[in-house]
Amino acid sequence: MAEAKATKPFNVRRFLIFLLIGVVLVLLIAGVISITGVWNIILLDPMLNFLVLMSKYFLGSFGIAIIVLTIIIRLLMLPLTMRQLQSSKAMQALQPKIKELQKKYAKDQQKLGQETMKLYKEEGVNPLGCAFPMLIQFPIWIALYQSVIQALAYTPENLLGLSKQLYSSEVIRSALPLNHHFLWLDLTSGDIFMAILTVVSMWLLQKMSTQPSTDPQQQSMNRIMLWVMPLMFGFFSLTLPSGLSLYWVASNIISIILQYRVTGWGTLTRPSLSFLKRGTPQPAANPAAKTQGTASVGKKAGKSIALEQSHAKTDGASSEKKEAITGDIISQRKKGSHGKRRGKRKD
């Protein structure tokens, strides 16, 4: 063990990250910089200045700049987003097994916790795997949101505040204030059509990303979330500048595309239709089967298949049917995710 540690290669990237964090912490503690200052220097100011610069060069259109910056940021975060979606999918795939454990150890919570963690370890799944990438992305989303609303600068006070955050480049400084008109929109005021687009795109995304559940409490919560979030943002779109709605709609469309690439239409597909397509009578088991076929996060593929087989037995479905599914999964793994989806549809 000690030898293994001694021979571990020096990780330059990790060292640099820790060094950067250390320097920032020392500067914060010493009072040389403030949290707001760090936030502005690292995230907000670069994004804001880039947005202003793009507005100048993309036909002088702030609307196009918002869309382009949203696409760029989402592309830069693509590895994290994909990791989050795949982790989420892997967790979903383990649900039947976790349900079994919950039934088995219903009276012993400590044992349940131990067994659950053991299962995660065996399957090579990190239970926080989908939370960490999401948490890392939050600051970037917020900075993007802030940069959009600050660049709008639709009041004299906003513009005065913006003057403090712009780089000294004359090209950037002379670009302000930005052109607030894009298509039919005045980006500084709310718009009913953008509100509708926000509601529709967010509802679709919510519907696609909602994990199916047999738990009535969870189902009820899912139903609430499905409507509350889109309607809430629809209200914001009516009352806040439509530049923000443009960002939300662009961001939602990208999320929908990514979600589709990883999990397909999710719960957007009717259960009856998925039954016909996938040949299993249990709606809750479908996503698991599909996940097994497409996910690449599980380190131990063989075990995942074994899990699926045992799950099939507990579900009471015919062993032949389940074997056919697992066989399909194995062949799909070899083909890649596109092939997997196509293969299933043919079934």
Add this chain to the structure above:
Amino acid sequence: MFNTRQTRLTKTIVIAILLVALVLCGCAGKRGWPGTVSEGNILYVCTMDGRVLALNPDNGTWKWDWKPTAKQGGQTASSFTCAGSSLAGGLFYGAPAVANGVVYVAFHTGKVYAIDAASTEQKWEQDLRSTVSGGVAVGNGTVFVGSSNGKLSALDAGNGSLKWEFTTENEVWTTPVVVDGVVYFGSLDHNLYAVDVETHELKWNKPFKTGGSVAASPLVVDGVVYFGSFDNKFYAVDADSGAQKWVFPDAGNWFWSQAAYNNGTIYAGCLDHKVYAIDAGNGTMVWPKPFDAGSLVKASPVIAGGVLVVASEVGKVYGLDLKTGEKKWEFDGVNTKVLSPLYAAGDTVYINSQDNKLYALNAETHRQIWAVPLSK
């Protein structure tokens, strides 16, 4: 179990963070920067809460208080955007104008009012139907107001009717200046305009083009127009021809306030925290180095009591030597932001602060004469 909890936790975090971000970012509230003028022995002050006051300049006591009725004025912005729904008539982004015993004010909502200074009766009102982010000017029997529809509106000072409009290609945020039958104003379309009051036409062959938006009010002295721009440059333009006389290119941020003039020197505050003294003849620096105010200088500087008085955004007020730029005194009695233009009458400087107070300061002795809250 874990997944359900995790999902709930994640969604709760998403919603909470988004809501906090929305509140913090969407609530970048408007407060305005109202100004002060005087005529006779009365100070006329626009307030942060949308009223107009007449004060005794000796002790700051109120002579009268005027606000539009709820039916007339009012804040048009949604209270959801934290614009301040409690305002009596809206926000001000400039000082009132006074001529022949009538006070003219323009609210950010686009409503312009004429108030009889003796009786406090409203003489007329006019709705420009577009927001106003500057002050008003009066001259040649006409009231001039710029608005966000890109127009400079000329209203009859007697009855408020619209006489004519001059259209630019972007919003007009400057307080216009009327000199010798010509109204000078800047636009966010990067141009400075000079429009003949009688013909309503551009006096020059073409507007004077700068590299950035022009939100600072021009200063016209001895046939030269002095003004700064958002291209970080300060210009001197011939008032007759519109030709550039010189340009001062060395600032580090926008100019957004009217400059002051004294004995051949222009004094300009800049958002780069500096105050520049520029030779009015050739555009060179007069002081060995610009004065560093420590934070951005949005309030227009004034000259009173033989010193240049400047105020920084954080509320520090400085008295500077006109020739050297050295600090003669510092007043830190204003403990809040100062963005409104300073106003000088004799040796006294009047400072509107963002906490809705008016300070009277003797520029020679740098002692506070009085300070009064402008809200009831």
